[in-house]
Amino acid sequence: MARAALLGRLTWQLANVVELVEETARVRSIVLDPPAWPGHRAGQHVDVRLTAEDGYQAQRSYSIASAPEDGYLMLTVERLEDGEVSPYLADELRPGDELELRGPVGGYFVWEESLGGPLLLVAGGSGVVPLRAMLCHHRAVESIVPVRLLYSARSLEEVVYRDELMRMAAADQIDIRFTLTREQPEGWQGYGRRIDRELLDEVSWPPGEHPLVYVCGPTGFVEATANALVELGHEPARIRTERFGPTGG
Amino acid sequence: MNALDGNAIAGSLLDVFGAEMTTATGVCGSCGTSAPVAEFEVYLRAPGAVARCRSCRSVLMVLVTIRGLTCVDLRGLAALGLAPTSGG
Numbered sequence: 001m002a003r004a005a006l007l008g009r010l011t012w013q014l015a016n017v018v019e020l021v022e023e024t025a026r027v028r029s030i031v032l033d034p035p036a037w038p039g040h041r042a043g044q045h046v047d048v049r050l051t052a053e054d055g056y057q058a059q060r061s062y063s064i065a066s067a068p069e070d071g072y073l074m075l076t077v078e079r080l081e082d083g084e085v086s087p088y089l090a091d092e093l094r095p096g097d098e099l100e101l102r103g104p105v106g107g108y109f110v111w112e113e114s115l116g117g118p119l120l121l122v123a124g125g126s127g128v129v130p131l132r133a134m135l136c137h138h139r140a141v142e143s144i145v146p147v148r149l150l151y152s153a154r155s156l157e158e159v160v161y162r163d164e165l166m167r168m169a170a171a172d173q174i175d176i177r178f179t180l181t182r183e184q185p186e187g188w189q190g191y192g193r194r195i196d197r198e199l200l201d202e203v204s205w206p207p208g209e210h211p212l213v214y215v216c217g218p219t220g221f222v223e224a225t226a227n228a229l230v231e232l233g234h235e236p237a238r239i240r241t242e243r244f245g246p247t248g249g
Numbered sequence: 250m251n252a253l254d255g256n257a258i259a260g261s262l263l264d265v266f267g268a269e270m271t272t273a274t275g276v277c278g279s280c281g282t283s284a285p286v287a288e289f290e291v292y293l294r295a296p297g298a299v300a301r302c303r304s305c306r307s308v309l310m311v312l313v314t315i316r317g318l319t320c321v322d323l324r325g326l327a328a329l330g331l332a333p334t335s336g337g
């Protein structure tokens with residue numbers, strides 16, 4: 001095994017921070033320009049590594065938010081107050097800084113047009129990040145695969161990519177539904193509760209249509225959603241999941 | 250709910266095997282359940298990670314990274330198929 005590692009096909013590289021975009025009060029997108037980028041597939045992620053002056057290193061995974069067709073690499077990071085890595089990425093990083101990363105990695109939580117659909121995307125909080133890449137890819141290739149995104153956030157202010165998602169929803173093939181679990185604005189027409197079996201039953205394609213499902217978000221959210229989908233009769237082998245870790249939202 | 254899944258170790262596995270491994274199918278040596286590596290239950294714990302079977306919780310893989318070099322112990326797996334899983 002050690003010998004294989006020495007082949008080092010996956011190498012760390014320093015990417016230049018080109019631009020930072022405030023998405024919500026707690027979430028920021030980082031546009032990067034890695035010197036050697038082989039291209040990626042929608043849904044893949046990168047590993048990011050921070051090194052302190054004393055040599056201490058911390059490594060985390062971040063999904064790629066940009067589509068393969070975009071000419072840049074974008075990550076979107078939610079700040080966790082007591083976190084080791086995310087506050088640095090979401091608050092301290094500045095344009096012109098360099099960020100060490102390796103990737104793209106992952107091949108399971110990936111959607112490309114050839115996989116077809118109908119497609120059901122279910123996001124909890126920052127779990128929307130890789131699903132955004134899939135939606136942007138869908139738009140870039142003008143796919144006719146029908147897509148539904150069900151996105152759970154605490155409040156409308158916490159919906160990441162809000163305006164962009166609203167614009168995408170104008171496409172005939174794309175149907176986007178929000179559920180706001182803590183706070184709903186006055187006159188809110190969307191859902192206002194946590195995702196459960198009934199809500200999934202209402203929003204998802206019938207199991208008989210064999211939808212391809214991608215679920216991403218906090219671990220508890222992903223497990224509850226995937227279990228409910230299986231209970232509703234969806235094929236476990238057509239439900240792909242990606243867990244981001246312990247939950248807030 | 251601290252567990253992640255096999256997606257979280259995609260980078261380390263690619264580093265070691267020189268190939269994308271999360272779509273590979275692993276067969277649990279204890280209960281025989283087969284699943285894509287991406288669906289394994291994974292706990293990240295410095296300096297590495299532990300992957301368990303979702304059905305019987307047996308340890309399937311142990312990863313250790315020291316000074317940038319990752320080693321993987323596959324002793325809990327009866328088989329690890331390099332061919333991608335079909336359909337999911």
Ligand SMILES: Cc1cc2nc3c(=O)[nH]c(=O)nc-3n(C[C@H](O)[C@H](O)[C@H](O)COP(=O)(O)OP(=O)(O)OC[C@H]3O[C@@H](n4cnc5c(N)ncnc54)[C@H](O)[C@@H]3O)c2cc1C
Nearest residue numbers: 060061062063077078083084085086129244245246248257
């Ligand atoms: C494959 C993969 C893709 C990911 N993609 C993204 C992404 O696109 N954007 C993004 O923001 N994050 C993403 N994550 C999560 C990310 O890797 C980090 O876990 C997260 O940024 C927290 O790191 P930290 O160092 O700030 O917190 P840590 O120092 O690791 O943890 C600080 C505290 O927060 C808790 N905590 C840890 N992780 C989370 C979490 N996800 N939610 C709530 N509480 C948590 C811990 O239990 C601890 O109490 C992804 C994770 C994986 C495995």
Ligand SMILES: [Zn+2]
Nearest residue numbers: 277280302305
């Ligand atoms: Zn088992």
